[in-house]
Amino acid sequence: MAGRVDSPLVSERVLVQQLQARPDGPVSVSGWVETVRDQKKVQFVILRDETGAVQLVNPATRPAEDGSEQDAAALALTDLISNLSTGTFLTATGQLKHDERVKLGGVEIKIGDLDIAAAALPETPIAADSGLDKRMDWRFLDLRQRRNNLIFRVQTTLEHAMRTYWIERDYIEIHSPKLMASASESAAELFEVPYFEDKTAYLAQSPQFFKQMAQSAGFGKIFEIGDVFRADPSFTSRHATEFTSIDAEISWIDSHEDVAAMQEELLQFAFQAVKDKHGAEIAELFGVEVEVPSVPFPRIPLAEAREIVAARGYDIPRTDGDLDPEGERQISAHVREQHGHQFVFITDYHPEIRAFYHMRDEETGLTKSYDLLFNGVEITTGAQREHRVDVLIEQAKEKGLEPEHLDFYLDFFRYGAPPHGGFGMGLARVLMLLLGESSIREVTYLFRGPTRLAP
Amino acid sequence: MAGRVDSPLVSERVLVQQLQARPDGPVSVSGWVETVRDQKKVQFVILRDETGAVQLVNPATRPAEDGSEQDAAALALTDLISNLSTGTFLTATGQLKHDERVKLGGVEIKIGDLDIAAAALPETPIAADSGLDKRMDWRFLDLRQRRNNLIFRVQTTLEHAMRTYWIERDYIEIHSPKLMASASESAAELFEVPYFEDKTAYLAQSPQFFKQMAQSAGFGKIFEIGDVFRADPSFTSRHATEFTSIDAEISWIDSHEDVAAMQEELLQFAFQAVKDKHGAEIAELFGVEVEVPSVPFPRIPLAEAREIVAARGYDIPRTDGDLDPEGERQISAHVREQHGHQFVFITDYHPEIRAFYHMRDEETGLTKSYDLLFNGVEITTGAQREHRVDVLIEQAKEKGLEPEHLDFYLDFFRYGAPPHGGFGMGLARVLMLLLGESSIREVTYLFRGPTRLAP
Numbered sequence: 023m024a025g026r027v028d029s030p031l032v033s034e035r036v037l038v039q040q041l042q043a044r045p046d047g048p049v050s051v052s053g054w055v056e057t058v059r060d061q062k063k064v065q066f067v068i069l070r071d072e073t074g075a076v077q078l079v080n081p082a083t084r085p086a087e088d089g090s091e092q093d094a095a096a097l098a099l100t101d102l103i104s105n106l107s108t109g110t111f112l113t114a115t116g117q118l119k120h121d122e123r124v125k126l127g128g129v130e131i132k133i134g135d136l137d138i139a140a141a142a143l144p145e146t147p148i149a150a151d152s153g154l155d156k157r158m159d160w161r162f163l164d165l166r167q168r169r170n171n172l173i174f175r176v177q178t179t180l181e182h183a184m185r186t187y188w189i190e191r192d193y194i195e196i197h198s199p200k201l202m203a204s205a206s207e208s209a210a211e212l213f214e215v216p217y218f219e220d221k222t223a224y225l226a227q228s229p230q231f232f233k234q235m236a237q238s239a240g241f242g243k244i245f246e247i248g249d250v251f252r253a254d255p256s257f258t259s260r261h262a263t264e265f266t267s268i269d270a271e272i273s274w275i276d277s278h279e280d281v282a283a284m285q286e287e288l289l290q291f292a293f294q295a296v297k298d299k300h301g302a303e304i305a306e307l308f309g310v311e312v313e314v315p316s317v318p319f320p321r322i323p324l325a326e327a328r329e330i331v332a333a334r335g336y337d338i339p340r341t342d343g344d345l346d347p348e349g350e351r352q353i354s355a356h357v358r359e360q361h362g363h364q365f366v367f368i369t370d371y372h373p374e375i376r377a378f379y380h381m382r383d384e385e386t387g388l389t390k391s392y393d394l395l396f397n398g399v400e401i402t403t404g405a406q407r408e409h410r411v412d413v414l415i416e417q418a419k420e421k422g423l424e425p426e427h428l429d430f431y432l433d434f435f436r437y438g439a440p441p442h443g444g445f446g447m448g449l450a451r452v453l454m455l456l457l458g459e460s461s462i463r464e465v466t467y468l469f470r471g472p473t474r475l476a477p
Numbered sequence: 478m479a480g481r482v483d484s485p486l487v488s489e490r491v492l493v494q495q496l497q498a499r500p501d502g503p504v505s506v507s508g509w510v511e512t513v514r515d516q517k518k519v520q521f522v523i524l525r526d527e528t529g530a531v532q533l534v535n536p537a538t539r540p541a542e543d544g545s546e547q548d549a550a551a552l553a554l555t556d557l558i559s560n561l562s563t564g565t566f567l568t569a570t571g572q573l574k575h576d577e578r579v580k581l582g583g584v585e586i587k588i589g590d591l592d593i594a595a596a597a598l599p600e601t602p603i604a605a606d607s608g609l610d611k612r613m614d615w616r617f618l619d620l621r622q623r624r625n626n627l628i629f630r631v632q633t634t635l636e637h638a639m640r641t642y643w644i645e646r647d648y649i650e651i652h653s654p655k656l657m658a659s660a661s662e663s664a665a666e667l668f669e670v671p672y673f674e675d676k677t678a679y680l681a682q683s684p685q686f687f688k689q690m691a692q693s694a695g696f697g698k699i700f701e702i703g704d705v706f707r708a709d710p711s712f713t714s715r716h717a718t719e720f721t722s723i724d725a726e727i728s729w730i731d732s733h734e735d736v737a738a739m740q741e742e743l744l745q746f747a748f749q750a751v752k753d754k755h756g757a758e759i760a761e762l763f764g765v766e767v768e769v770p771s772v773p774f775p776r777i778p779l780a781e782a783r784e785i786v787a788a789r790g791y792d793i794p795r796t797d798g799d800l801d802p803e804g805e806r807q808i809s810a811h812v813r814e815q816h817g818h819q820f821v822f823i824t825d826y827h828p829e830i831r832a833f834y835h836m837r838d839e840e841t842g843l844t845k846s847y848d849l850l851f852n853g854v855e856i857t858t859g860a861q862r863e864h865r866v867d868v869l870i871e872q873a874k875e876k877g878l879e880p881e882h883l884d885f886y887l888d889f890f891r892y893g894a895p896p897h898g899g900f901g902m903g904l905a906r907v908l909m910l911l912l913g914e915s916s917i918r919e920v921t922y923l924f925r926g927p928t929r930l931a932p
Contacts, residue, residue: 475672
């Protein structure tokens with residue numbers, strides 16, 4: 023089946039990346055003006071499209087100083103180019119010429135005609151050195167940068183590889199509702215939505231309950247990539263009030279180790295796809311060599327991780343026994359030094375610092391769960407879930423939850439359920455760490471935070 | 478790379494669909510109890526997993542009438558089976574035996590041991606003849622039906638095929654935010670969400686504005702599959718307050734015809750994938766032969782469609798010039814009869830019945846847009862968008878919209894924009910019509926409507 027790009031239906035537009043392979047001759051390209059160099063005798067326009075940039079050239083025709091007559095069309099074209107504002111979208115028709123002296127791809131186009139689709143206002147509101155917040159105000163302009171465009175190509179490849187991994191293994195894709203009738207784990211994290219009949223709906227902070235429902239429904243193995251919402255005001259570089267969550271849940275596991283084994287294989291597969299398709303460009307634009315992780319990833323029990331961090335000279339101030347962000351960086355640095363690995367599973371968390379539905383090991387009393395750290399930042403919590411309803415109710419009560427508020431969820435386990443487990447992973451965190459960026463805001467299409475709701 | 482299913486990490490579980498190809502001998506299967514036939518001398522259990530159902534058999538050992546001693550383990554196993562409730566999840570270990578007399582797949586397993594993961598309550602709240610609303614109350618049980626499981630396998634294949642089509646053609650996948658600062662088209666359709674700093678956020682009723690933003694950002698071609706929300710109370714079989722929307726948007730088109738050409742090719746590709754993978758099972762369980770549509774789909778201008786419907790004897794009561802649901806069924810029936818096609822593009826809508834951002838044809842004054850009908854129901858609106866900001870502002874004013882409320886959107890066109898267009902398509906509607914179902918509620922994982930917010 024032919025791609026639309028090559029179809030005459032879409033127009034005879036040629037993509038910039040196709041120019042080098044084309045013979046000299048007539049050609050038409052479409053994109054936006056990145057720069058104009060308006061010299062007295064010759065004009066250059068750098069035109070960018072979604073595949074690259076090309077130099078357009080026009081021998082300037084200026085009004086003659088002696089007042090002698092000039093070609094009107096040539097004068098008009100020169101004038102048009104002189105007045106082109108950066109960002110203007112246009113179609114240039116002209117003659118393609120290969121010339122190895124042209125640094126930009128070894129080709130240039132001598133302009134025959136310019137057809138302006140929409141002229142940009144002359145003053146661009148952001149510049150190369152604008153701060154992050156300013157750039158977010160004008161995100162659609164910020165995204166025109168080649169580097170930012172690449173982020174979303176990487177995202178596309180990463181997600182498609184993960185879905186392909188799952189689908190080749192007979193997972194079912196679900197779309198769970200984001201409007202829920204009741205708070206699930208922590209009401210503090212939930213946005214409220216006035217609903218019909220004076221009811222209140224809540225925006226899901228994860229698909230947790232509904233992906234577990236799929237296990238009771240006998241779906242076996244499922245995944246979901248979708249939006250989730252967090253109403254607690256966090257202002258760190260790793261938090262957002264809305265983000266894309268990558269979730270999977272599988273039945274008939276023996277422990278959380280089966281979940282971890284799937285997740286590490288999934289990430290290996292997806293990183294390989296990113297490296298194959300974008301490795302060179304990521305190295306060029308982000309200065310990062312994509313590493314395809316070896317499996318199994320290192321695993322360290324939480325208590326041991328805390329000892330290692332302490333031995334490195336960092337005292338974790340938290341008193342609940344968990345790692346803090348600096349602790350996560352320290353243990354990741356240790357793993358990097360000792361195992362040459364970017365990933366590490368931290369295991370054996372105490373029930374006090376885990377959700378009520380995490381299954382507990384009968385011998386140790388610790389949860390059958392893990393956190394996955396990637397380059398020093400937590401990207402995932404995974405666990406085997408408690409599927410025995412009596413135990414589940416006890417664990418909910420222990421956390422101060424009232425079982426009657428969880429009844430719709432507890433029902434999932436009253437009519438039979440398989441042993442199961444899964445993980446949730448933040449897409450933006452993975453992208454941020456993969457590309458060596460400093461904030462998820464840089465890798466989110468349109469970031470949402472406590473002080474950011476637009477554009 | 479080995480699938481997790483075959484990995485010793487996940488356990489030695491064998492899927493039911495793998496049984497036929499295995500030799501006789503020891504085997505372990507996991508699933509839930511579909512039926513128990515507890516006869517005096519022999520017991521049968523039908524166990525279902527996500528891949529099929531298998532018969533388990535146990536020669537019953539009952540307490541001897543004469544009081545003589547019996548094998549205690551055999552007595553216990555018989556007793557356990559007698560008390561098995563439907564829906565109980567368990568692992569059965571035993572001896573696989575091929576026997577062509579067994580209708581269910583030609584194999585059965587003589588039970589050695591049953592390991593119960595979670596017993597179901599004895600009374601199942603829904604039955605085969607329960608009504609839709611009752612089944613939705615217990616959706617996780619309803620989804621255990623083979624037919625319902627197939628719906629979501631079809632959904633998985635359909636979506637993956639569409640994404641694959643796009644990704645092979647260099648589309649970028651985006652995730653646009655669902656929390657928005659301002660109403661877009663129609664405030665009546667929007668859920669309000671109290672946000673930080675006493676602001677009000679709105680839940681997006683479509684990714685329309687943000688997928689257009691990607692065009693100004695120079696992304697070229699994008700798609701998004703994600704949740705959208707509609708606050709207008711509709712109670713039809715085709716409406717929901719939350720649903721999965723399939724959206725695409727492409728740059729440098731000549732007209733809406735380029736969008737239509739992409740969409741028909743996309744649907745052809747995706748339906749072919751569904752037919753290849755699930756055609757036989759859909760025919761068996763839904764009585765439907767999946768038709769892979771030929772391209773191009775028929776196209777009929779709206780005015781002509783109304784004439785055809787009138788000639789068929791149906792007077793459309795709407796006075797705005799659009800089709801109504803019965804009119805849609807009539808024109809689809811006509812296309813089916815005349816062209817043997819399940820799809821039809823209705824074109825040339827008057828601006829009065831279209832969104833303000835639809836581009837208008839300079840000659841006719843009609844919009845460069847279409848609706849796509851599939852088996853009598855609208856599944857899509859597609860259009861070329863107006864990218865010239867002055868024209869766009871005029872068209873917004875004409876609709877009574879205040880441009881200052883749309884400023885963030887209008888900005889997308891003030892700094893340059895390419896000609897572009899796209900479509901939005903409801904996933905559940907496509908599935909409903911593909912499978913010949915009567916309501917999107919049947920094909921939605923968890924339906925949300927004005928009176929339905931749980932489970």
